[in-house]
Amino acid sequence: MSQERRMAVLSAIVEDYVQTSEPVGSKALLDRHQLNVSAATVRNDMAALEDEGLIIAPHTSAGRIPTDAGYRLFVDRLQAIRPMSRGERAAITDYLEGADDLDVVLDSTVRLLSTLTRQVAVVQYPSLTRSTVKHIELVPMSETRLMVVVIMGTGRVEQRVVPTGVDYLAPQGADALASARGRVNAATRDRRLAEALDSLRTLHDEDVETEDALTAGVIGVVEAALAEERATKVTLAGTANLARSSSDFPMTLEPVLDALEQHVVLLKLLSVEADQEAPGVSVRIGSENPVTGLQGTSLVTSGYGAGDEQVGAVGVLGPTRMDYPATMAQVRAVATYLSRIVDA
Template sequence: MAGLTDRRRQEVLRAIVADYIHSQEPVGSKSLLERHQLNVSSATIRNDMAVLESEGLIAQQHASSGRIPTEKGYRQFVDHIHDLKPLSAAERRAILCFLEDGVDMEDVLRRSVQLLSQLTRQAAVVQIPTLKVSRVKHCEVVALGPMRLLLVLITDSGRVDQRNVELDDSLDADEVIQLRDLLNSALVGKSLREASSSLAQLAVDVPPNIQGALAKSARRLIETLVEQPSDRLILTGTSHLTRSARDFPSGLPSVIEALEEQVVVLKLLANVPDLGNVSVLIGGENEDAELQETSIVATAYGSDGHPLGGLGVVGPTFMDYPGTISKVSAVARYVSRVLAGE
């Protein structure tokens, strides 16, 4: 009997959370009976609500009001989500087509957060892969003039970085090709940090005609892309949070300011779970004080089974958790497919 009672109270909690997410109004026992087939009396519902309140899962704002879920209640609700509503075939096609139109990796990621923000009506954020976790696929060398080169570095994650190099002596077309081949021999298949020693070694044993150009190119790569790798984020949809401004007692501006501080969000995304899993941080579970009135749903995206970064959404604690988890997971899965060229 105790098991049946526990299951029923879990159903009551689920119904309260669902109704509050839908209406953002306190939920009473009468409305629960009207909206949900709980097959018990109103007295039983009131007793169950009293027990849930004593356990800290729901709260009553004042004596005559209904109940609202607490952070503890949301956590129990999320931990007991077993079935996620799958996206429709039309939604899946729309996501894939929108992402496949991206011209490069950064464009795909920018499209992914735009899409995620539109789907969830929350703020969305994605981490651009750093060169720390990427390996060089190719380094192209383009002559912009007799004394100026453009280095175009392409990684296996699809990231493209460009750097200009000013030369002391001019190079002809054959020497530009020779320089490109030497750089690729040192870079391809390696992270830039791993390749730095190879670049340094190249400068020691190189044909005199391109020695100066190679030394400058290697130094430019090491200085700007090895010693100063930068984490970057794309954030969009913070305007959606204004719809819930009253639900941030400390003030919405402080939440948005925290989101715009890249270090804070990068720390959150650094702890996302492995590919295919989704994390949910609710209220006080967030380490940053300014985000303790929000919930964050995040996961990883990647290529060839390896995570490249995190993406997710930030919104009020009463967000639609099943729908948000499903959409975050789906967008991450499609981003991974597009970056992998599937």
């Protein structure tokens, strides 16, 4: 019973400190929360929590604030992620509804999430190594040129114009193109890009009915898409929100801002979440972040994807003094809706 009571005291300290940014004393806890115990009991519980390294007294203040370990225990003991209201869910739907271009979708996503959380929002572009081919379209541009359009399951599109030796605008060429389109899609549809590339190479070597230039052009587009994987990027919004929490960074914001400028750092952090097989919300608190400049922050992330396949991650970065239940709910809701968009 005493352990549960101490956890209730810890939760109350976290909630009050997040709301007020002021150290929390025993009198404030008794005034604001229904703990149903004496002031002496609360003081004893606070002393025990301090001994366990879950709260500390900043400077000479009589109040206490949570440590990284205290926040960690608070988050781990959350029974469930707080559901968003119907109005909040409707706002997400309305804001993202109708966007079909991937860049527009991801830009809208980070702007929405930074507005909801009042923190820095970041989203990883879909990883092409996890992407599947949804459809390959072959469009004749002239008597000697053909446009190859590869549409990924994530909504990403790669295209290029390739030279051909067949006039696909002529009736006979149009029939040949329709046949080739069917064989190319049969070899690639719903396959990951690397697998689709292998199938295309087999088609190129063995299919005598399809023009070599055509299959070579399709292979070139898929190869280019895979090569671009090295340039997978992130986009972010809401950096100015950090200024509102400058008191949470007693030294300077400069290390945090420097880390945010290095997109490869954020990509590395988000890629860990995208690599997880099980969907869910992940929280890294303070010193749990491997990047030195971000060890005064917390990162709340969730993967998104098409079907059961996670292809990227979306998250929020802010000070450790964060409303974790609300932020976790908002990140999860936005990631869920983003998954619906890329899976459409």
